[in-house]
Amino acid sequence: xxxxxxxxxxxxxxxxxxxxxxxxxxxxxxxxxxxxxxxxxxxxxxxxxxxxxxxxxxxxxxxxxxxxxxxxxxxxxxxxxxxxxxxxxxxxxxxxxxxxxxxxxxxxxxxxxxxxxxxxxxxxxxxxxxxxxxxxxxxxxxxxxxxxxxxxxx
Amino acid sequence: xxxxxxxxxxxxxxxxxxxxxxxxxxxxxxxxxxxxxxxxxxxxxxxxxxxxxxxxxxxxxxxxxxxxxxxxxxxxxxxxxxxxxxxxxxxxxxxxxxxxxxxxxxxxxxxxxxxxxxxxxxxxxxxxxxxxxxxxxxxxxxxxxx
Numbered sequence: 001x002x003x004x005x006x007x008x009x010x011x012x013x014x015x016x017x018x019x020x021x022x023x024x025x026x027x028x029x030x031x032x033x034x035x036x037x038x039x040x041x042x043x044x045x046x047x048x049x050x051x052x053x054x055x056x057x058x059x060x061x062x063x064x065x066x067x068x069x070x071x072x073x074x075x076x077x078x079x080x081x082x083x084x085x086x087x088x089x090x091x092x093x094x095x096x097x098x099x100x101x102x103x104x105x106x107x108x109x110x111x112x113x114x115x116x117x118x119x120x121x122x123x124x125x126x127x128x129x130x131x132x133x134x135x136x137x138x139x140x141x142x143x144x145x146x147x148x149x150x151x152x153x154x
Numbered sequence: 155x156x157x158x159x160x161x162x163x164x165x166x167x168x169x170x171x172x173x174x175x176x177x178x179x180x181x182x183x184x185x186x187x188x189x190x191x192x193x194x195x196x197x198x199x200x201x202x203x204x205x206x207x208x209x210x211x212x213x214x215x216x217x218x219x220x221x222x223x224x225x226x227x228x229x230x231x232x233x234x235x236x237x238x239x240x241x242x243x244x245x246x247x248x249x250x251x252x253x254x255x256x257x258x259x260x261x262x263x264x265x266x267x268x269x270x271x272x273x274x275x276x277x278x279x280x281x282x283x284x285x286x287x288x289x290x291x292x293x294x295x296x297x298x299x300x
Contacts, residue, residue, distance in 0.1 A: 001248045002195070002266050003222035005160035007168035010266075013194045014175055017187065029178060036174040039255075040167065063165035094157065095198035 012090045015098040030107030037108055038115070045116035050077040053113075053136055077136040084130035091130070102127045106147045109134070114145060125151040156217055157202040164226065169251040173260050180262035188265050189273070196273035207278040212239045212296055215274065223247075238297035249290035259289065267294065 002010050018025040044052040054072045057079055061068045067083035086105075090097040106122035113120040113136055123133045126149065137143075179187050197204045203214045216232065219241050223230050226247035233240045248266075252259050264286055271282035271294055283295045 001222075001226075001243075001246060002172060002270070003160075003226060004164055004166050004168040004248075004251075005222070005225070006158060006199075007172055009158075009199045010172070010191070010195050011175065013191050013199065014179065016194070017179070017183075017191050021183075032178050033171070033174065036170070060165070063163045063167075065162040089158075092158075093199060094201040095194060 006089070008086045008089045009093050009095065011104070012093065012098050012101060013095065015101060015104065019098065019100075026103075027107070030104055031111060033104070034108040034111040037112055041112055042116060045113070045118070049116075049118075049138075050136060053077045075137060079132075079134040081130070081132045081134075084132065087130040100127060102132065103147075105132070106134075110145045110147070114139070119143060120145045122147045123150050125149065127152070156214065156221060157200070159221060160225075166226075166247070166251045167255065169248040170255050170257055172248065172266060173252055173257055173263055176262040176265060177260035180260065180265070185262070185265065185269075188262060189269050192266065192269035193273040193276070196270050197276070200274070204274055204278075207274055207280060207296075210279045210298075212280070215239065215296065238295050240296075241294040243290075243292050243294070246290040246292070253290075264292065267292065271296065 014029070015026060018029050041056055044056055048055065050072055054070045054077055057068070057070045060066065061070065064085050066081060066085055068079065068081045071078045071080070087097070087101055090101045102124045106120070106124070110120050110122060117139045118136050119139055121135045121143065124147065125131050125133065129151070176188060179191060203218060206212070206214045216234065216239055220232055223243075228243060228247045229245035230241060230243045233242070249259055249263070252263070268284045271284050275282040275296065279298055280296050281299050283297065285293045287293060
């Protein structure tokens with residue numbers, strides 16, 4: 001059994017394997033993960049909207065030992081990750097981190113958020129830092145979902 | 155001493171993520187695809203366990219099993235003799251979590267144990283035998299090759 005504490009280091013190896021297959025293998029996998037996550041989140045997000053998202057990620061913050069703040073505003077939900085345990089473990093790892101490890105989060109989150117009727121701006125900031133910021137707004141917002149790297153080192 | 159020794163809360167839903175991951179890879183790339191990933195996990199992620207096994211020392215593997223089986227609330231016994239290290243799992247916490255989530259274990263779910271143990275023993279004085287004795291129970295034996 002891979003301990004739940006160490007799943008992400010296995011996940012990191014899955015990403016390396018799928019990336020090595022080429023084509024859309026990794027993107028296809030993110031879509032499958034997103035569909036699987038619907039079982040945990042979709043009803044909550046549809047029925048409770050932004051408050052449901054805060055409830056979900058507040059639980060994740062505790063269970064995954066994140067240094068993260070989830071803030072609910074009247075018009076949006078913001079998640080500010082100051083220390084991501086997932087990337088931190090992938091990097092504290094004798095096998096080394098997959099260089100685009102962070103991409104799996106928006107890869108599964110955005111399709112699910114959109115299916116629930118919202119749009120999402122996911123700022124990975126820098127793939128080498130265990131920090132990110134996500135802003136979710138109701139689907140009628142002007143901006144489509146997007147992923148940005150606002151702080152990526154050149 | 156363990157290379158990885160997490161503390162704090164547990165996110166047991168990762169067992170559900172594991173179920174989906176092995177199902178995805180197993181269906182598309184077969185057991186050989188899974189074997190590739192578990193070999194990398196056993197020999198690179200858990201490099202310190204593997205390096206010790208290569209020189210005939212299972213102490214870190216025993217410590218890893220003991221620590222994480224306790225942490226996850228498994229019902230198990232761990233026995234050591236001169237010839238073998240035997241982990242008998244009576245209630246697997248990963249399978250139990252799948253049941254709590256209403257998920258059926260993938261046909262590949264226990265490959266996380268079978269293929270990981272096999273990869274840990276490659277190129278070592280040991281061989282791994284994993285006997286699945288029921289849904290959520292197994293006997294994992296690391297024994298010296300004759």
